[in-house]
Amino acid sequence: MTIDPTSRPVNVDPDGPSRDPDGGRGVATAAGQARVVAGAPHEPGPRLTGAGRALKERAIGALLSLAGAVSILTTVGIVVVLVWESVGFFRHVPVRDFLTGTVWTPLFQPQHFGVLPLLVGSVLIAVIASLIAVPLGLGAAIYLSEYSPRRVRAVLKPILEILAGIPTVVYGYFALTFVTPVLRHVIPGLGIFNALSAGIVVGIMILPLIASLSEDAMAAVPRELRQGAYALGSTRFEVATRVVTPAALSGIVASFILAVSRAIGETMAVVLAAGMTPQLTFDPRESVQTMTAYIVQVSLGDTPFGSIEYQSIFAVGLLLFMVTLVMNIFGRGFLNRYREVYA
Amino acid sequence: MSDASERLLSTPPDLVRRRRWGRAFELVCLGTTVVGVVFLAIMLVDILIDGAGWLTGTFFTESPSRIPSRAGIKPALAGTLWLMGLVALIAFPLGVAAAVYLEEYAARNWIQSVIQTNIANLAGVPSIVYGILGLAVFVRWMFALTGGRSVLSGALTISLLVLPVIIIAGQEAIRAVPGSIREASYGLGATRWQTVRHHVLPNALPGIMTGTILALSRAIGETAPLIMMGALTFIAFVPEGPRDAFTVLPIQIFNWASRPQDEFRNLAAAAIIVLLVLLLSMNAVAIWMRNKYRKEW
Amino acid sequence: MPTIKVTAEGTPALETRDLSVLYGETKAVKSISMEIPRNKIVALIGPSGCGKSTLIRCFNRMNDLVPNARIEGQVIFRGENLYAEHVDPVEVRRRIGMVFQKPNPFPKSIYDNVAFGPRINGVNGDMDEIVEVSLQQAALWEEVKDRLEVSALELSGGQQQRLCIARALAVTPEVLLMDEPASALDPIATSKIEELIQELVKNYTIVIVTHNMQQAARVSDYTAYLYLGELMEYDVTDKIFTAPSERSTEDYVTGRFG
Numbered sequence: 001m002t003i004d005p006t007s008r009p010v011n012v013d014p015d016g017p018s019r020d021p022d023g024g025r026g027v028a029t030a031a032g033q034a035r036v037v038a039g040a041p042h043e044p045g046p047r048l049t050g051a052g053r054a055l056k057e058r059a060i061g062a063l064l065s066l067a068g069a070v071s072i073l074t075t076v077g078i079v080v081v082l083v084w085e086s087v088g089f090f091r092h093v094p095v096r097d098f099l100t101g102t103v104w105t106p107l108f109q110p111q112h113f114g115v116l117p118l119l120v121g122s123v124l125i126a127v128i129a130s131l132i133a134v135p136l137g138l139g140a141a142i143y144l145s146e147y148s149p150r151r152v153r154a155v156l157k158p159i160l161e162i163l164a165g166i167p168t169v170v171y172g173y174f175a176l177t178f179v180t181p182v183l184r185h186v187i188p189g190l191g192i193f194n195a196l197s198a199g200i201v202v203g204i205m206i207l208p209l210i211a212s213l214s215e216d217a218m219a220a221v222p223r224e225l226r227q228g229a230y231a232l233g234s235t236r237f238e239v240a241t242r243v244v245t246p247a248a249l250s251g252i253v254a255s256f257i258l259a260v261s262r263a264i265g266e267t268m269a270v271v272l273a274a275g276m277t278p279q280l281t282f283d284p285r286e287s288v289q290t291m292t293a294y295i296v297q298v299s300l301g302d303t304p305f306g307s308i309e310y311q312s313i314f315a316v317g318l319l320l321f322m323v324t325l326v327m328n329i330f331g332r333g334f335l336n337r338y339r340e341v342y343a
Numbered sequence: 344m345s346d347a348s349e350r351l352l353s354t355p356p357d358l359v360r361r362r363r364w365g366r367a368f369e370l371v372c373l374g375t376t377v378v379g380v381v382f383l384a385i386m387l388v389d390i391l392i393d394g395a396g397w398l399t400g401t402f403f404t405e406s407p408s409r410i411p412s413r414a415g416i417k418p419a420l421a422g423t424l425w426l427m428g429l430v431a432l433i434a435f436p437l438g439v440a441a442a443v444y445l446e447e448y449a450a451r452n453w454i455q456s457v458i459q460t461n462i463a464n465l466a467g468v469p470s471i472v473y474g475i476l477g478l479a480v481f482v483r484w485m486f487a488l489t490g491g492r493s494v495l496s497g498a499l500t501i502s503l504l505v506l507p508v509i510i511i512a513g514q515e516a517i518r519a520v521p522g523s524i525r526e527a528s529y530g531l532g533a534t535r536w537q538t539v540r541h542h543v544l545p546n547a548l549p550g551i552m553t554g555t556i557l558a559l560s561r562a563i564g565e566t567a568p569l570i571m572m573g574a575l576t577f578i579a580f581v582p583e584g585p586r587d588a589f590t591v592l593p594i595q596i597f598n599w600a601s602r603p604q605d606e607f608r609n610l611a612a613a614a615i616i617v618l619l620v621l622l623l624s625m626n627a628v629a630i631w632m633r634n635k636y637r638k639e640w
Numbered sequence: 641m642p643t644i645k646v647t648a649e650g651t652p653a654l655e656t657r658d659l660s661v662l663y664g665e666t667k668a669v670k671s672i673s674m675e676i677p678r679n680k681i682v683a684l685i686g687p688s689g690c691g692k693s694t695l696i697r698c699f700n701r702m703n704d705l706v707p708n709a710r711i712e713g714q715v716i717f718r719g720e721n722l723y724a725e726h727v728d729p730v731e732v733r734r735r736i737g738m739v740f741q742k743p744n745p746f747p748k749s750i751y752d753n754v755a756f757g758p759r760i761n762g763v764n765g766d767m768d769e770i771v772e773v774s775l776q777q778a779a780l781w782e783e784v785k786d787r788l789e790v791s792a793l794e795l796s797g798g799q800q801q802r803l804c805i806a807r808a809l810a811v812t813p814e815v816l817l818m819d820e821p822a823s824a825l826d827p828i829a830t831s832k833i834e835e836l837i838q839e840l841v842k843n844y845t846i847v848i849v850t851h852n853m854q855q856a857a858r859v860s861d862y863t864a865y866l867y868l869g870e871l872m873e874y875d876v877t878d879k880i881f882t883a884p885s886e887r888s889t890e891d892y893v894t895g896r897f898g
Contacts, residue, residue: 053534060536061448067440068449071462071510074503078472081479139375147369148376159380165622166383167564169593170615173600174386177393177608204382211379224744228804230705232757232811233734235358237365242760247747258467265469267567268593272600292471292567299474299571305483317475321468328467352720352735354728357762 085314121288128199137210164208172272193275193287217251251338257331394612406579411606419595429498442513474568490586492573512554549636556629653845659713683860737813743800745792778806798829
């Protein structure tokens with residue numbers, strides 16, 4: 001086979017060296033050749049078609065940007081709605097009374113609007129949930145990341161994902177019909193509605209979140225660090241506990257924070273299991289009402305629009321939103337930290 | 344080999360001790376992993392025991408009733424299917440459009456990173472807050488358009504809720520499409536939209552679909568926001584249009600589970616089984632799709 | 641393959657007998673028999689993929705960490721086969737240390753990095769002193785003695801690598817294995833490492849893998865040339881680089897390929 005001496009290489013680019021990542025095959029130059037510059041919109045060179053095409057492109061771009069704007073509108077909407085009605089609420093109830101009051105009886109006379117029982121209810125359940133989810137989730141993450149053989153992992157990981165996907169009403173049902181009766185045999189004084197059962201099932205619900213985020217953080221620890229530790233005569237246990245876990249710490253902490261935030265935002269499981277008694281207590285055997293459960297309770301009833309009971313939904317909602325927002329921001333801050341180190 | 348140095352490299356006593364700790368630790372970690380699995384198993388078995396016997400034909404054709412033996416999930420099931428359909432119609436195009444915008448069109452400036460952070464935040468907002476938003480905006484403010492406490496309002500609210508999930512999954516899928524394909528397209532004189540439409544989207548579609556299905560499987564279990572929107576807990580009819588009142592399976596489950604009588608507990612369990620079967624099918628489809636269309640770049 | 645011995649006195653620190661490493665069906669190291677003399681520097685050279693890294697990792701059983709690697713043959717250390725049934729790999733690694741290509745300090749303080757090895761091995765004694773001695777041996781003490789609690793990640797690349805050397809020395813191994821220790825470093829840092837190696841050899845036996853022939857020529861006493869998993873030639877460094885016996889060796893060291 002002879003090489004045709006008159007043939008020319010295809011990747012001739014009159015505009016300059018072609019930035020072709022496919023290895024120099026290049027593309028034929030045509031009137032419509034364009035160069036890609038990262039991130040900036042561009043138009044083809046000398047246009048063969050009229051302004052119609054450019055207009056169409058602009059229109060499509062604008063339409064798509066509207067879709068991007070929807071998320072901004074959502075956040076704005078949430079904030080505006082919550083604040084607007086809360087302002088109305090706080091005209092009747094001083095903010096200080098709201099935040100520091102210990103009695104919450106908006107649906108009875110005399111009406112009291114101290115939100116602490118709700119806040120403490122949410123926190124109590126979140127704490128119980130964490131006591132379950134943190135050790136179990138972290139242990140699972142360590143096992144899956146450092147110990148488990150590939151086949152075992154391929155089975156266990158999807159099962160944990162399934163746990164995460166089960167709707168909260170199902171957990172609530174289970175807490176009410178199974179967990180509470182079982183616990184009542186063991187713990188004297190446990191109410192039919194109690195914070196403990198709710199906390200337990202919420203804990204199982206958030207366990208997969210901690211497990212998978214922590215495992216991601218551990219997987220991101222470079223192999224070289226592990227090898228360095230093994231080369232010094234470490235056992236697998238020491239590598240896992242003294243090298244990998246400390247190195248993955250910010251990701252692990254992030255998973256805790258985000259999981260607790262989810263626990264606070266949990267609704268149906270606590271409504272079914274913990275009941276609707278807004279009392280300020282730290283006793284897990286008692287029934288409590290969380291911020292989320294209160295909001296549901298009001299919605300289930302017949303509350304006239306514009307009444308103070310109606311407005312109280314928004315005030316409580318605002319508090320809930322701010323608490324979870326702060327936690328999410330912190331949590332994601334930690335996530336970014338570990339991603340920076342090992343990216 | 345001399346006997347004195349025979350065992351030089353075998354395990355010295357302190358290493359034996361360290362190894363024992365390691366073994367115990369490994370078992371503890373295995374135990375923690377298994378607890379979740381065991382819990383799941385117990386939960387599923389318990390629900391099956393409670394509810395399997397109640398999955399009769401009438402269960403699917405009847406409406407809720409005060410008499411347990413005559414109660415059924417027809418309106419709730421219909422409402423759920425209506426809701427899922429509308430959410431898919433609304434959230435999917437919107438989510439894909441936003442993902443395309445963020446990945447292909449938006450300049451990498453501060454506005455774009457604000458939008459990204461915002462989406463990540465929205466993903467973490469409790470679902471009941473979305474319910475509050477939906478109540479104020481779709482039920483009240485847009486009453487004329489949505490018909491108030493209708494399945495359309497519910498679908499709009501739930502769409503907003505799952506939108507961040509679809510957008511994030513969509514962005515990942517789009518990002519996974521290699522830059523070389525785009526460059527080839529642009530090099531041939533294609534416009535940005537043509538490149539997106541003919542190259543990026545088709546290649547990203549499996550990932551986007553998987554993400555959408557997962558978002559829908561989250562939506563199917565949502566309860567609290569819909570309660571807030573007034574999805575009624577006792578209706579006997581099937582929605583006939585988007586502006587009709589409605590209820591959904593999770594709310595029906597909640598309703599029945601809240602009643603003290605045993606038979607209603609059984610009904611709740613049976614409804615849960617139906618819900619879980621729906622959920623399982625959706626996830627199975629998502630996994631199948633992910634495996635079938637997985638491309639090795 | 642005949643055993644290739646180098647002429648050195650005393651018992652060798654390490655000896656391989658018909659050592660082969662298989663990944664599945666592929667042999668990455670083919671029946672190598674060689675001796676590593678005590679208190680000398682042996683360089684392993686050869687083109688990419690010749691098996692030198694695989695070989696050096698046999699000496700401290702790091703290949704155990706690779707899922708489908710299989711070893712045939714023996715590696716003799718202190719009269720025992722490293723791959724015998726009763727041998728504990730963790731114990732092996734305490735006595736045969738390793739420094740890697742890319743510096744891999746732990747994200748901990750300088751002090752904690754050096755102290756890590758002694759601590760997990762239950763070494764009692766003055767930890768401060770152990771840390772100081774190790775850092776001095778690694779020629780790093782003067783530069784960090786005032787900031788031992790600072791994170792190791794704040795050191796420069798060359799300093800990090802010397803820290804990794806100090807860390808390996810802190811468990812008082814007999815042999816130090818170095819897998820391309822300077823390839824990720826700039827020339828100044830590289831020459832510091834090379835000086836350090838020539839100091840360390842007074843107290844340790846050193847095996848070094850390098851793809852930089854000039855480095856092997858500068859630093860080592862003996863050089864082994866590997867090609868496609870086989871030990872082609874193993875002799876005094878001078879001879880390898882000035883008058884090699886094998887044609888393949890000559891082609892490689894004169895840069896005709898590789």
